[in-house]
Amino acid sequence: MSLHSFEGASGEHYEYLSLNPKSREAFPMSGGNYVFTCAGSKGEVIICAGESESLWIDFVSAGRWELARKKYGATAAYVRLNHDHAARRLEQLDLIEKHHPPMNVEPLKEQAS
Numbered sequence: 217m218s219l220h221s222f223e224g225a226s227g228e229h230y231e232y233l234s235l236n237p238k239s240r241e242a243f244p245m246s247g248g249n250y251v252f253t254c255a256g257s258k259g260e261v262i263i264c265a266g267e268s269e270s271l272w273i274d275f276v277s278a279g280r281w282e283l284a285r286k287k288y289g290a291t292a293a294y295v296r297l298n299h300d301h302a303a304r305r306l307e308q309l310d311l312i313e314k315h316h317p318p319m320n321v322e323p324l325k326e327q328a329s
Contacts, residue, residue, distance in 0.1 A: 220294055222251055222262065224310030232294035237281055245272045248297040249307050252284040252319070255291060263288045264319035265311035267304035271295055280319075288318055 221229045232251055247269045253260040263284050268274040275281045275293070284290035298304050312320045 220260070222294075222311060223314060224307065225313035226310050228307075228310060230296055230307055230311070232296045235293045235295055237275070237285075237293045244295060244297060245270055246297055247271070247299050247301070247304065248295050249304050249311075250274065250296075251294045251311065252281065252288075252290040252317075253292045253294070254289045260292065262311065262315040262317045263290045264317050265308050265315065266320075267301075267308045269301070271297075284319060 218234050219231050220234060221231055223229050230249070232249075247267075248271050249265070249267045250271055251262055251266075252264040253262055255261070264280065266274060266280065281290070281293060296307070298307070311317075
């Protein structure tokens with residue numbers, strides 16, 4: 217696994233571990249943040265910034281990775297383990313504010329309609 221840094225709107229940099237999304241054993245059962253990306257003209261583009269009590273459930277059971285891959289063209293998945301729910305949520309919001317990931321922004325647009 218390799219490290220990748222993602223910057224939030226606050227200027228904070230968050231270090232994430234890359235995962236092999238083809239291997240269910242790679243997904244941690246513990247809580248943390250996750251980021252799905254695809255290649256863009258200026259490097260990786262964040263498709264989704266999430267947080268969960270169980271990364272395994274979000275990736276495998278809830279099918280978020282499959283949705284990101286099929287609908288948005290995600291090609292890479294990253295995780296950052298953290299048991300603190302409040303800290304995870306702040307990190308997620310920081311990344312969303314800076315990157316406006318479509319999987320986070322589109323549901324908000326639908327709710328506003």
